[in-house]
Amino acid sequence: MKLETKCLHEGYSPQNGQPRVVPICQSTTFRYDTAENIARLFDLQESGFFYSRIGNPTVDAVERKIAALEGGVGALCASSGQAANLLAVLNLAQSGDHVVSAAKIYGGTFNLLHSILRRFGIETTFVDQNDSNERIAEAIRPNTKLVFGETLANPALSVLDIERFASLAHSHGLPLLVDNTFATPVFCRPIEFGADIVIHSSTKYMDGHAVQLGGVIVDSGNFDWTNGNFPEFTEPDETYHGLVYTEAFGRGAYIAKARVQLMRDLGCCQSAQGAFYTNLGLETLPLRMARHAENAAAIARWLARHPGVQSVSYPGLPGDPYHELAQKYLPAGQSGVISFVIKGGREAGSAFIDSVKLISPEVHVADIRTSILHPASSTHRQLNDEQLTAAGISPGLVRLSTGLENVDDILEDLEQAFARI
Numbered sequence: 439m440k441l442e443t444k445c446l447h448e449g450y451s452p453q454n455g456q457p458r459v460v461p462i463c464q465s466t467t468f469r470y471d472t473a474e475n476i477a478r479l480f481d482l483q484e485s486g487f488f489y490s491r492i493g494n495p496t497v498d499a500v501e502r503k504i505a506a507l508e509g510g511v512g513a514l515c516a517s518s519g520q521a522a523n524l525l526a527v528l529n530l531a532q533s534g535d536h537v538v539s540a541a542k543i544y545g546g547t548f549n550l551l552h553s554i555l556r557r558f559g560i561e562t563t564f565v566d567q568n569d570s571n572e573r574i575a576e577a578i579r580p581n582t583k584l585v586f587g588e589t590l591a592n593p594a595l596s597v598l599d600i601e602r603f604a605s606l607a608h609s610h611g612l613p614l615l616v617d618n619t620f621a622t623p624v625f626c627r628p629i630e631f632g633a634d635i636v637i638h639s640s641t642k643y644m645d646g647h648a649v650q651l652g653g654v655i656v657d658s659g660n661f662d663w664t665n666g667n668f669p670e671f672t673e674p675d676e677t678y679h680g681l682v683y684t685e686a687f688g689r690g691a692y693i694a695k696a697r698v699q700l701m702r703d704l705g706c707c708q709s710a711q712g713a714f715y716t717n718l719g720l721e722t723l724p725l726r727m728a729r730h731a732e733n734a735a736a737i738a739r740w741l742a743r744h745p746g747v748q749s750v751s752y753p754g755l756p757g758d759p760y761h762e763l764a765q766k767y768l769p770a771g772q773s774g775v776i777s778f779v780i781k782g783g784r785e786a787g788s789a790f791i792d793s794v795k796l797i798s799p800e801v802h803v804a805d806i807r808t809s810i811l812h813p814a815s816s817t818h819r820q821l822n823d824e825q826l827t828a829a830g831i832s833p834g835l836v837r838l839s840t841g842l843e844n845v846d847d848i849l850e851d852l853e854q855a856f857a858r859i
């Protein structure tokens with residue numbers, strides 16, 4: 439099946455007389471005939487649903503669909519993108535371990551790595567993703583467990599050279615984890631370029647209608663966890679009577695361990711209702727992404743010519759520093775998100791937010807309705823100027839998330855807002 443078809447048909451195929459649409463399986467638990475049946479599930483000797491924290495049929499359908507869209511062997515849904523990134527890292531690193539991450543990443547993920555996980559003994563070194571391989575390799579230590587980056591960074595809109603990062607990580611026996619939220623599998627499938635684990639905040643384009651938080655981790659099945667760096671995968675897990683993940687689950691070891699160990703104990707699961715909404719969004723994802731990108735490209739070109747604008751970041755624009763990488767990794771579209779720096783800095787940035795009418799000021803991106811945000815006064819206000827600059831954000835930067843309205847209406851609103859400031 440092609441991607442558009444997968445969005446509609448993967449994950450759930452009704453049999454004779456069953457509901458056409460994936461049912462919301464609103465049940466915390468599942469009934470079995472015997473104690474023996476349940477014991478076998480608990481020992482992971484049989485697969486089946488027993489408690490919705492670890493698995494639920496509606497959530498399972500969405501996991502199968504997203505795994506198929508990314509070309510992975512399995513997926514695990516979580517309650518939010520933050521939860522997905524947390525589990526993705528904790529599945530590999532424990533206290534005393536180390537992470538190498540691109541510096542230009544989502545503010546929430548930066549905080550997670552920079553402060554919260556540090557408190558739990560997992561340290562992160564942030565690297566400039568445009569540095570040479572040699573410079574980046576200097577950050578890798580004997581206790582490094584993974585390399586992390588974002589395909590199209592939120593909100594810096596830098597494009598990660600996934601192939602280069604994958605081979606760099608692999609040459610040190612490490613997996614590459616890529617947050618593919620902004621690109622979506624419609625525009626980029628990082629596994630095809632060597633990424634080992636792909637993460638999404640499904641809250642963004644996958645849902646697309648601003649109704650449901652969610653996150654997902656996809657396992658490529660390609661990384662060799664038996665290479666000596668990941669004893670948790672190859673040594674017995676006493677909480678499952680000495681089960682060894684690589685032996686019991688083969689290519690699905692990573693996602694199985696994340697589910698039966700971390701999701702079991704941390705509990706940040708997606709609900710059946712939540713998965714149902716995410717699935718509705720996924721069904722139209724390719725159509726929406728095409729329109730988001732088409733509108734954004736037109737607006738980016740318009741902004742680039744506007745006298746009130748100091749600079750525009752949109753990797754689809756010729757002349758953008760990431761244009762070349764975008765042509766390789768995001769040839770069919772570069773999402774609906776544009777960053778631009780307004781002349782007049784921090785004050786002009788917030789005045790502009792106060793001046794738009796149709797466009798709504800929101801702490802959100804990737805909605806079908808156009809929204810706008812001034813990161814320096816909202817999502818990134820906890821970062822000092824140095825950290826802001828390292829994350830690719832200047833004080834006058836405005837992030838515009840282009841929706842599916844007629845592009846002329848969006849441009850008219852931007853024009854009147856420029857006139858008012």
Ligand SMILES: *Cc1c(COP(=O)(O)O)cnc(C)c1O
Pocket residue numbers: 518519520521523544546547588591592617619620638639640641642651652653
């Ligand atoms: C929004 C976002 C997250 C966090 O996702 P939530 O669903 O809001 O928890 C993580 N990574 C990226 C790139 C995001 O845009």
